Amino acid sequence: MNKAMHETAKRLFSAAKKVRPEIEGPADLARALNQSEQTINNWSYRGNGVSKVGRLAAQKILGISATWIEDGTGDVFAGSTDHKTHTHHASITASKDGVIVKSPTRQGRNLDDSNTEPGPDIKGKYPLISWVQAGAWETIVDNFAPGDAEAWLGAPVSVSKSSYYLRVRGESMYDPAEPKSFRHGELALIDPHAPAVNGSLVVVRLDDEAEATFKQLIIEGDRKYLKALNPNWPNRIFEVNGNASICGVVKGKFVGGY
Structure with a gap:
């Protein structure tokens, strides 16, 4: 018998798909949040659901409220009712002295390592x-x-x-x-x-x-x-x-x- 998906993971998947319709499964969500696919599966079917670090990553990257993911209360999207205006700060590259350089992010590392850095300020x-x-x-x-x-x-x-x-x-x-x-x-x-x-x-x-x-x-x-x-x-x-x-x-x- 298949194990039911944790409610926090259900909420995360449903909201993430609204932000990025191309997100269909664990692999897509993993790429969007800079996580491993195994981490996404662990959130879905093991333990207590989406971890605190995962909820905060979803809020920062996709604009989904960490509180809403945790217990379903409040607005689905953090700071705005229009989820289409949220941008992926951790995936932005910027121009510096004529050379395009990556913004501070730890590509390929699990965010559960808690070794993240803030993205660049948004100018407009x-x-x-x-x-x-x-x-x-x-x-x-x-x-x-x-x-x-x-x-x-x-x-x-x-x-x-x-x-x-x-x-x-x-x-x-x-x-x-x-x-x-x-x-x-x-x-x-x-x-x-x-x-x-x-x-x-x-x-x-x-x-x-x-x-x-x-x-x-x-x-x-x-x-x-x-x-x-x-x-x-x-x-x-x-x-x-x-x-x-x-x-x-x-x-x-x-x-x-x-």
Whole structure:
């Protein structure tokens, strides 16, 4: 006979799925909370349910009230009735001196070790938009309504008020040997007013395309090139002249997805 899931784990799973619909089972929840899958199973079927450290991690990372997980009382989501506004602080990377670096977090370690550090301060909230919107951002930003964005996410660094997020598509900007590269599905924070210099990761709109694209800017003398970070990408580097407009410079990313 299968053992029933602990009530605290039931509450955690139900709320976590509202925050991140892609969470379907223990493995998904483990990744979201930086836990091992065994730890999630222990919370579900052994002992006294979700541990105190686990409840606090769920509150910090997913915005789910630790008190509600424990006994079902109070609001489901901590500090806000709108769970969609919560961001994953421990999975944010920030830009420092032009280099994207990981925020203080202990990836791969169980939070029950109690060896955690706080994430970066959130500087403001910015829209998650489409690549078509990014290509026309200069003309639509002044009339952009809150409901036009897929979501509004916090930024771990100071950026201009016109900044936005994009969800990276494909693997052209992923290099396993390059820490500042991006996997498919990660969210890039873009500042349209940041200076684009040699080596910057930029969002660019080519004149004959409606959607923006994401590449590294290479400047050699008077010549400019766009480069895919993936070393195995076909046509990895190509030259651009007056046929490209820079829509913004990457300042940070969410490595945990949204």
